[in-house]
Amino acid sequence: MELKEYWKIIWRRKWIIVYAVILMVLFTNFILLITPTIYKSNAKVIFNMQEIEPYFIDGVPSDITLMRFVKSENAMGTIEELIESVPVIQGTINKLGLKDSDGKLLTMDDFVDPSFFQILSKGKGVEINNLEASEAFEIIGYSEDPAQAQNIAETVYENLIIEFSSRYRDEILNAKRAVEKRLLDVRVSLSEADIRVSEYKSSNKLYVPTTQINSLLSGIVDLKKEKETALRSLSEAETSLDNIKRASWVDQQKFKDVWVKIESSSMIEYYRKQLLTNETALEMLLLEYTSEHPDVKIARKNIEVVTGLLETETKKRLSTQIMEGPVFYNTIAQDYTEALMKTIKLTARLNVLSAQIGEKEKGLSRIPEKERQLSDLLIKANSLRSVYVSLLEDFENINSAMELDLANTILFQPPQEGTRYFPQLVKDDWFTYSVLAVGVGVVFGLFFAFLFNYLDSTIRTINDVKKKLNQETVAAFPQIKDLPLTISAGTISPFANEIHNLFSRIKLLGTDTKIITLVSPSGGDGKSIAASHIAHVMTQGDKKAVLIDGNLRNPGIHKIFNLPLSTGFSEFLLGEANFESIISNTFSSNLDVITAGSAALADPQSNLQSDISAQLVKSLLEYYDLIIIDTPPFASGNDSLILSAHDSKALLLIREGENPLSSINNLVSTLEKIKIEIIGVILNNVRKQIYL
Incomplete structure (x- = not known):
């Protein structure tokens, strides 16, 4: 894919990126508002085992654990157990009255070596680290109060010295x-x-x-x-x-x-x-x-x-x-x-x-x-x-x-007042956080933009029509804001150039027909408006055309030309009207309309499959240079397929970025099975001008 294609995707999905940036900025500021500032304070304790070992005796019974207590291979593990013992940790919690958000004293499981999320939720904790298997330990106190973070580290150390001295004296006595x-x-x-x-x-x-x-x-x-x-x-x-x-x-x-x-x-x-x-x-x-x-x-x-x-x-x-x-x-x-x-x-x-x-x-x-x-x-x-x-x-x-x-055997680096742990920056620096959030939002926005583009199964470009449908695009009707929903004598079609070019391309493709059926996969694609403008533009010269409203389920052509929904196609199918009575004249002598009629049909497909509709089309060919048939959407039934079978060619109308590829492929494959030729594709409601 060329760089130009990437830029097109980004521009087409720009609102995803914009929304991602806005949401990320809002989310960041929300987190900053609800998250308390956490401080941490570090202290270091170094046990000089060389000062202790000479005083311990090898000749005492093996059940006296004191002799094993200071052996280099397990001394640090024993000291770490002391640091995390109940007297040291629970003593710290009790002494400082450390409570959670519910006002209950913290438990040791929540307080010792907490995870990042535990620190944020509880607001307090202590972390014990043996520095690279040395004789040094790091005690890190966490709290929402910088002074309390320092007190936590100091109190843990004080309790450790008390417990270490007590254990030492007890075992010496043993x-x-x-x-x-x-x-x-x-x-x-x-x-x-x-x-x-x-x-x-x-x-x-x-x-x-x-x-x-x-x-x-x-x-x-x-x-x-x-x-x-x-x-x-x-x-x-x-x-x-x-x-x-x-x-x-x-x-x-x-x-x-x-x-x-x-x-x-x-x-x-x-x-x-x-x-x-x-x-x-x-x-x-x-x-x-x-x-x-x-x-x-x-x-x-x-x-x-x-x-x-x-x-x-x-x-x-x-x-x-x-x-x-x-x-x-x-x-x-x-x-x-x-x-x-x-x-x-x-x-x-x-x-x-x-x-x-x-x-x-x-x-x-x-x-x-x-x-x-x-x-x-x-x-x-x-x-x-x-x-x-x-x-x-x-x-x-x-x-x-x-x-x-024992004071001579232990070196202590006291903690300082707590420094920021999270957030690292001061909360007042909203601009910095917003810039970071914008950067992250852009990254996420680009990710989702390309993800949605990958998952998008709709037709958006003439390349999509060629690659995904193996069809030629013969016209691209642009998106027109405030497009008039009616056509009268003074109406100038905004699609005039595209419509003239459409028929030129059809001839270049080697197809010339007097009967054109417009089909689309689903409702709301703008097929009736497109059919009306094609009929209006093509009759502004010397051609005479008739527009048939074949959408007997939800007719709309009569509204576009301001015609009454009286005698029409449905009455002809039921045998209640003759050929001449169903034709409605318009403001143009070259353009006539056959409305859907007002008769209620219990099963439009059965009526359309009769020879009567075929006879109507055959009769119209004697009087008109061009017959345009507007059909109901394929999703509502097979009416469009039946109407397309009257020696006509089908124009497939697709609304840009709206119709799922599966529904379009279903319509195309069905037309091909019943051997109805698709002479081209009209991309409707195109947001950006396309040059064919």
């Missing part, structure tokens, strides 16, 4: 009670162990253990203590590995099955065993050599190579199992490999420690039985003593943690 109980239990056990050692020495007269036994005992105690530490570290590493897998299930419901498939892979299992072997060998080498020894360097290089292969294989498995982007599974694979390496290193360390303890215990077994039994008692006593000392250190750390000032 940890302290647990450690105190363990201290008491270990102290009793240690006292009993010392008594057993003393009694055994006394009964067996073993007062001075050999230096060898002391050395072995000391070594075993140290190794077991180190083994306990390694076991705790391994438990934490396995928990961290499990957390990585669980964290990846958040947005992937079937991720658990993915990890099962990955870890059951023979290649990954082979790399894990190879890494464990290499790490164990490295630990054994480090017992004999320094880290700069060539064998140690080779062992570490082998570990790096196998680690890289493990990470690559994990990425490969992830990429075939999930549909996320490469950055996602690269990050997961890297974290998984690092955590897995830590568990392997600790497992290798435990293997070496167990082997060392076993060797020293074998050395003890070679010592005489009594001394060996004494050594066992000493080992148990020394182990308990080591545990007791460790618990004392933990207890001191817990006391230090209780004195920790």
Whole structure:
């Protein structure tokens, strides 16, 4: 489609665009009038976890959640739960008395992380965001009052600090009670162990253990203590590995099955065993050599190579199992490999420690039985003593943690008075909003203009006639304001040029006929007016014509020529009048009219199908150069088809932009079926001049 055609569509549908602009401007101003101004106020809270972690103890029972509370892999999730907890959020609502439009206190569901429409409807809310998985949180308060938006953000922060401190103190106390109980239990056990050692020495007269036994005992105690530490570290590493897998299930419901498939892979299992072997060998080498020894360097290089292969294989498995982007599974694979390496290193360390303890215990077994039994008692006593000392250190750390000032671990960027959230501009700037609305309205108007044009099935141009009907346009009658509804002697037809050109084009198309029937698909198309003006113009020369009003259902020709509706076509069909009596003379000697008559016909189609109407047309040909028949619309019945069958040619009249294409096609196809030739199309009521 050429640019010119687009412009024609826009011009033809211009009122759609105008209405769209007007409605959009009115709608925008209406929204501005009814929508309250919403303000938002931002605050930031940063938790310095490095300041908190040193005060937490690894040696307390696993049921004390305090130890897990500050682990980096889940600390932010726990804090976010605190921010959105009932004491923090509901406490804010209650403290500030935040109510909805009905005067009821807001609920947490409406208040926390509200949608845009919830903010507009409720007028208040708070949004909590963890900034890019960091230790910082953003608290955004929303309100119709800028000061209240600031108060919401500040109150949420204040309640968070209270709840965080309360949770912190409660769990510290739980940890302290647990450690105190363990201290008491270990102290009793240690006292009993010392008594057993003393009694055994006394009964067996073993007062001075050999230096060898002391050395072995000391070594075993140290190794077991180190083994306990390694076991705790391994438990934490396995928990961290499990957390990585669980964290990846958040947005992937079937991720658990993915990890099962990955870890059951023979290649990954082979790399894990190879890494464990290499790490164990490295630990054994480090017992004999320094880290700069060539064998140690080779062992570490082998570990790096196998680690890289493990990470690559994990990425490969992830990429075939999930549909996320490469950055996602690269990050997961890297974290998984690092955590897995830590568990392997600790497992290798435990293997070496167990082997060392076993060797020293074998050395003890070679010592005489009594001394060996004494050594066992000493080992148990020394182990308990080591545990007791460790618990004392933990207890001191817990006391230090209780004195920790949480204010030093939290950085707070206070909120400022609320700034506009919606509308972004001030309401007084009506001109700016109106300009924006005009722009949007134009876009919508163009969209609907072209949509309606696409859906429009009417005939509007000569191109439509050619493309949609495969017919030629022989005349285009313009739209005439205040067109006279009658024709008299002094009437000058505004369609005179078009009518003369119509007959010229008919001759050029190779058609010459004395009988012309005007047909149209529906009523109100202007067919009777067109037929009357054609008859009037064509008889202004030397031609003699007769105009027959064949619309027996709703006649109108007699009104146009100011003739009485007396004896006419209907009386002739009933045999009540002869040929001469039905002809009405007009102001012109060359133009006669046969009105529809005043007789009532029960079934006009039956009367028209009789031979009487055909005989009338045949008789008229002897006296007139041109016979023009006005017919009823096709929508009211087949009268027009019957009248068109009297050796006539049909002129199809279409009202521009009014007749549906389906009704026109139905009429055209029906005329073609009964072999009535359509000599051309008249476009009537054309709003813009068309040059044929």
